[in-house]
Amino acid sequence: MRTQRTFYGALPIIMLIVLWEAVARLKLAPGNFLPPFSLVLEELFYMTVNGVLLSNLARSLARVMIGFSLGSALGIAVGIMMGYSRVMHELLNPIISFLYPIPALGWLPLLMLWVGVGEMLPITIIFICSFFPTAYTTATGVRNVDKRLVRAAETLGASPKNVLKTVVLPLALPTIFTGLRLEAGMAWRVIVAAEMVAIPTGIGALFMQAESLIRMDIIIACLMVLAIMCFLFERIFQYLETKVCRWVKPYGQG
Amino acid sequence: MVKVELKHVSNRYILQNVNLTVEDGELLALLGPSGAGKTTLLNVIAGTTDYEGSVLFDGVSVDDKPASKRNVGYVLQELALFPHLNVFSNIAYGLRIRNMPLTEVERRVDELLALMKIEHLRGRYPSELSGGEGQRVALARALAISPSILLLDEPLNNLDYSIRRYLRREIRRIQRQLNVTTLFVTHDVEEAEEVGDRVAVIVGGRIRQTGNFEEVSSNPADEEVASVLGFQNVWECSKCRRIWGELYEVECKGVKVVVSCEGGAAKRIAIPAREVYIYGDEPQGPQLNTYKGTVKEILFPSPSTAKVKVDVGGNMLVAELSMEIFKSLNLWVGKEIFLKLKLKSIRVYT
Numbered sequence: 001m002r003t004q005r006t007f008y009g010a011l012p013i014i015m016l017i018v019l020w021e022a023v024a025r026l027k028l029a030p031g032n033f034l035p036p037f038s039l040v041l042e043e044l045f046y047m048t049v050n051g052v053l054l055s056n057l058a059r060s061l062a063r064v065m066i067g068f069s070l071g072s073a074l075g076i077a078v079g080i081m082m083g084y085s086r087v088m089h090e091l092l093n094p095i096i097s098f099l100y101p102i103p104a105l106g107w108l109p110l111l112m113l114w115v116g117v118g119e120m121l122p123i124t125i126i127f128i129c130s131f132f133p134t135a136y137t138t139a140t141g142v143r144n145v146d147k148r149l150v151r152a153a154e155t156l157g158a159s160p161k162n163v164l165k166t167v168v169l170p171l172a173l174p175t176i177f178t179g180l181r182l183e184a185g186m187a188w189r190v191i192v193a194a195e196m197v198a199i200p201t202g203i204g205a206l207f208m209q210a211e212s213l214i215r216m217d218i219i220i221a222c223l224m225v226l227a228i229m230c231f232l233f234e235r236i237f238q239y240l241e242t243k244v245c246r247w248v249k250p251y252g253q254g
Numbered sequence: 255m256v257k258v259e260l261k262h263v264s265n266r267y268i269l270q271n272v273n274l275t276v277e278d279g280e281l282l283a284l285l286g287p288s289g290a291g292k293t294t295l296l297n298v299i300a301g302t303t304d305y306e307g308s309v310l311f312d313g314v315s316v317d318d319k320p321a322s323k324r325n326v327g328y329v330l331q332e333l334a335l336f337p338h339l340n341v342f343s344n345i346a347y348g349l350r351i352r353n354m355p356l357t358e359v360e361r362r363v364d365e366l367l368a369l370m371k372i373e374h375l376r377g378r379y380p381s382e383l384s385g386g387e388g389q390r391v392a393l394a395r396a397l398a399i400s401p402s403i404l405l406l407d408e409p410l411n412n413l414d415y416s417i418r419r420y421l422r423r424e425i426r427r428i429q430r431q432l433n434v435t436t437l438f439v440t441h442d443v444e445e446a447e448e449v450g451d452r453v454a455v456i457v458g459g460r461i462r463q464t465g466n467f468e469e470v471s472s473n474p475a476d477e478e479v480a481s482v483l484g485f486q487n488v489w490e491c492s493k494c495r496r497i498w499g500e501l502y503e504v505e506c507k508g509v510k511v512v513v514s515c516e517g518g519a520a521k522r523i524a525i526p527a528r529e530v531y532i533y534g535d536e537p538q539g540p541q542l543n544t545y546k547g548t549v550k551e552i553l554f555p556s557p558s559t560a561k562v563k564v565d566v567g568g569n570m571l572v573a574e575l576s577m578e579i580f581k582s583l584n585l586w587v588g589k590e591i592f593l594k595l596k597l598k599s600i601r602v603y604t
Contacts, residue, residue, distance in 0.1 A: 146334070148332055152330055152336075153336075155322070156347050166347070
């Protein structure tokens with residue numbers, strides 16, 4: 001059953017690759033604008049071996065990891081405070097809802113002047129891009145915990161701290177994780193854009209260099225790497241989510 | 255166990271000067287229509303809502319104690335089982351909060367699972383339980399902490415009739431076995447009668463009457479208590495005429511009813527639905543309080559009873575019949591029937 005499903009999922013991808021290879025090899029595309037899939041793979045292999053790809057990827061990865069973990073950690077902390085304390089919610093909610101809709105890249109010009117063009121720039125951008133949504137979803141998750149469960153826990157002897165630890169947080173986790181999962185993919189989209197515009201290293205910068213050299217094979221290879229990174233990040237969080245929230249049944253099972 | 259007293263308890267929204275005592279080890283049924291303040295009263299005892307006045311456990315005020323320090327076993331109407339914990343952990347919750355050693359927690363939870371006859375549910379999650387099973391788990395969780403008082407908020411709502419009857423007896427059995435002071439909230443008269451040692455009737459945020467069921471039902475304090483107790487037929491009446499001794503004839507929209515009362519000047523009469531007798535043909539014997547009516551509506555509140563609404567000269571009368579009698583009468587909407595009211599069953603309010 002499972003192998004069958006995997007097969008059906010892989011089928012269109014295989015077909016697309018075959019079609020792509022055929023179109024490129026038969027020179028059906030105008031000019032030299034579509035390198036064949038095999039050449040892209042070759043270039044990918046070459047870049048991996050000579051270290052260009054890995055060193056750039058490592059830089060992007062480090063930026064994403066630092067910015068994302070700081071941003072989401074603070075976001076979760078602020079979100080819990082906002083969700084749990086009415087006063088904190090009243091105080092912070094207007095600011096958060098005001099700043100939340102600004103696209104992360106919108107901060108770029110301002111940050112280039114404030115932070116300067118350097119390692120801190122992409123990290124700050126990722127931080128911002130992770131912080132607001134995480135704070136927002138965490139606060140929502142905490143606030144949406146059924147008040148009757150809180151009351152039940154209280155009558156069973158739980159102090160406010162206990163209630164937070166044993167009831168509110170575990171129940172808010174699925175919402176928090178959904179937020180993190182979406183943000184993890186988003187962080188990669190943002191880092192590439194930031195690197196393309198402002199910083200001469202990282203996978204986004206690699207794109208821009210390839211563009212100036214008219215190397216379609218490198219651009220496509222980078223795109224593939226990027227797609228895999230986004231996919232992996234989201235999958236890791238999805239996996240963690242099912243591990244941590246085993247009691248939440250997947251849709252359609254109950 | 256513990257005796258619980260409420261003294262002059264009021265609450266911003268609904269409760270007005272409530273005085274109530276639940277004796278040590280007693281099961282008191284709190285009966286009232288929805289919106290009467292039943293749940294609010296439980297919240298006051300549990301400490302999950304603000305109130306004025308005083309709540310005493312064994313004569314000691316608990317007003318300054320937060321909900322977490324009152325040691326109250328509270329089964330909420332919606333059960334509120336923790337969805338992220340399995341049955342074992344739900345029941346163990348209060349014990350773990352109290353830092354009970356794990357072996358002791360296990361022993362206690364197993365004891366309760368056995369008491370509730372739900373050992374097989376130990377590892378299940380709340381989403382995998384039926385209504386009746388969830389009910390038992392919620393009860394076990396509340397009892398695990400050896401509460402001073404057990405509060406049950408309409409615990410048998412939303413369950414099938416047969417399970418209700420069964421669980422009702424189970425609750426009674428468990429309550430007797432543990433001898434825990436219990437306040438059982440319900441809007442169902444039958445439930446209150448079967449479960450409660452005593453019954454307290456609450457209407458509009460006030461306790462209207464307290465006593466054992468026979469006492470209260472045979473002598474409701476006012477027409478609202480009467481209506482809560484299932485006297486669905488309350489007729490306004492005029493022209494009170496003395497016939498003889500304590501027998502009076504009153505007129506309700508032109509229908510003459512003979513009632514027995516002291517003092518006369520009846521303003522309303524109440525007739526319990528179970529005390530209305532329906533006949534297909536004109537009944538034999540004296541024609542006192544015998545009327546002709548038309549069936550307007552037939553309802554089945556449970557598999558064993560039928561409610562028949564009858565129009566008697568513009569007055570609506572609800573009769574509650576057992577299924578057997580209902581079937582033998584062969585009734586349909588629009589059918590003309592005869593009915594008889596027992597003189598002794600009619601309550602008179604002046």
